[in-house]
Amino acid sequence: MANISRRDMLKMSVVGAGALALSSVNANAAENEKAVKFDEEWDVVIIGSGFAGLSAGITAAKRGNKVLILEKMGRIGGNSVINGGIFAVPNNDLQKKEGIEDSNERFIADCMKAGLNINHVDLLTQIANRANDVYKLTLECGAQYRDRLEIAGGHSVPRTFSTANGSGSGIVHPMVDYFKKMDGVELRTRTKFDEFILSDSGRVVGLKVREGYKFDSKLLSDDDENTTGEVKYIKAKKGIVLAAGGFCRDVFFRQQQDPRLGPDTDSTNHPGATAGVLLKAFQIGATPVQVSWIQFGPWACPDEKGFGVGSMYNVNASFRYGISVNPKTGKRYMNELADRKTRADAMFRVIGTDKNYPINICDSEAVKNLLPNHLEKPLEAGILKKFDTLDDLAKNYNIPVKEFKETVAKYNEYVKNEKDVEFGKPLDKTVVNDITISKPPFYAERGVPKLHHTMGGLLIDTKARVISTMTKKPIEGLFAAGEITGGVHGASRLGSVAIADCLTFGMIAGENI
Template structure:
């Protein structure tokens, strides 16, 4: 097991020295690296795995920010204050107002700076906020989303182009550039890969040193002074750049932890997420909660949110296993595929055979899983099953989202037989399907308004023309597969930070020389809110703020 204990800098021996060390190469670590290196600081990025980009590369690549420059350039009225009020309405009292305002009041400054350094953004048109029109006037119909332009991998050169993490579902359709010349180029990547690509290129061009296969095993700290925590002065890296021995690397200004969540650490998942079985993760091995272990050893406060508002998706099994031999909670290394039940001829039901949410809107679906029956003390909506008929397999949506392999499903000629095989109440399933089919014929889901939310309809712009989220379940044979709760690198727990992205102790005082960004930082700025694009925004802004603060001469570690 890897040790994450911190050690005092007793003998002062160092193998290398930098001003700033960024641990992790997602948008948080790379934003910090771009900012620091651009300010003339000697900067090192160390990535635990063999590829750069982190969870950012696996994301949809969206950034959500109110009153952003791309929105205002199109004449769309908005204000940062309206965006903050929208967040506060969703936070349910769990957000720190100062942190919320700090995040969104800094966003435009960070965007301007990063754009100057070569990151190319563009607005995503016609995509409303999650909760539009419910939370008008603070929710907006258009303009708050932007992402990166398609990225040409040749920009990275031969030494780095093959080190950028890829995902299977990036496509011109998803990126909204079908018909443009770059859509035909094999060297182009889109969405999260493009975002990570631009940030990696900008970090390299700014002069940052970026290394893969370089896991940090512990923080190094100096001696404590009266009334303060010991300063973090460096890190120990095991097998730097794939080598065999540990190296002590000094950071004269500070260390930025931006290593994602803790998806592959089953103990932390159980502790902070209230583990539902079956569960797994959609991210690569290496997201182990290293920041929590190292931060705790340095005296950091760990802040948590209720797991019902964690960013969790539904997933299906693929039957494909990873090449890596890793210890993880993901089905004995079986790769999972994110599944969005938005097509026709499919519904999601609980063990009683009942629908319980709008399947097309994941925040509603996930929160419903955490409903507790206070009398029987059970979660009535977990486990949950995807129910399909034979028409499902020929739906045009299958070309965009393959779904579960047939061999992973229960199959039966009748719904009664299917329910018995899957462990679902037969009478409940039959009545649910009958009612759902009636609503499909009427063209409206009166129970949960499936597919009616503006964000859902806009997000389905990539779907084949004429595809409806409603479609009856009537053609035998019928299929059922148990859905999996799948984490995405964003947990309920993280290191608590202040407005400079400094990691703080339980008493609120900062730990000198230690910073956190992205999914490693607790979501005290957002509270219970879920809104796509904010995760990437947080990484970008807090990496930027951390590096700015470290660039101050007053943050130099004592010699």
């Protein structure tokens, strides 16, 4: 503590010595509003233009607020615009139409099981209670969904909508268009948040940003080496919403949480999924929650980078209507509809040190449930392959033919009996529609888990207010929603609950700010 400057001492008086001791008194953690001149003023400022940011922005603007959304990248939407577009909504109207019984309690129990029971139940309850509200908001904005429900891994019943275009862009783009038509709003790209501006009482009253920022994907994290952009100070009269997403692509920070996650570990995320905003919030005293829990998505393909074009084949065809086999044995090794952590762990055991990638398989009936682009694009890329016979498929991947065909026959019997006696995969008619692996051509793709979602982040309450480590109370003027927060998903998130999480707490932030 011997080298604290007068400026650091001033900051300690503003935000509290305890909070700054926690962050080693980072000289760039925050500035006092008396020391800056604001260039512009808004009611609400939101950092991030994905599901959470757009939901917060639209909701706040509906209440007559002047709203500014800031996006550091040149493209709008972050991970939201490239995700698979699957959205869990418990107790939805389509479930009732199809005779599917669901409840808030069932939804929460499914999430808790996947999250190893370390989820924050109060936050999960908010999602269960409000998911239908935000679903209706997306419809109001113009989002379109398929007239059928999916069952994502770990869910006990089908409760998941999928966008008509099979991408999160089917929600993001209509919401962006809706937002831009509202009065008193602006969405600004290439604008990077650098520091919070605090009042004497510690309230967050504004931001220091850089306009004209150019993200550098060569850096391993948000780094001071990148000095692009012009500094501006923006005042937020009613508050700031942090909706900056997770940090799967922040190699430095993620590797400190788990030393195995070095630069060679692939991720489904967009390049800008870094920890900068999260760390700045920690530096002003926000409470960290479960930051070291980082999820692998089990449906990716090793033959392409990132999320790619092959993931949705596994999400909506092979895992639901087919099987995953160990190519060395020709046998199944997991419940293909288990939660993500369970499946990823099982796949890693098969892959081992010799990169023995499992093979994900289904038949021609199964792929009829895919959107055309989810079948055509991976076939064109050569990562998804089509075979006239199971023998041809086995030969291509060096799978023992006899054992493989026995596995397929056994699985088909399980489907007919609606019971998987080996791994407990749900096989009732509402899930697999009596689809077996029997009608050629057959399809196969190699599988591998990739870094997908960071479970941990900022502690928020049920009103989306960020909670201080030191006072145990909300940090005045600071809200957060989506993947930058922690606690909702516990150890592992169920597929399709991210959109519900982001949209719900974005809406709640917009209501309470």
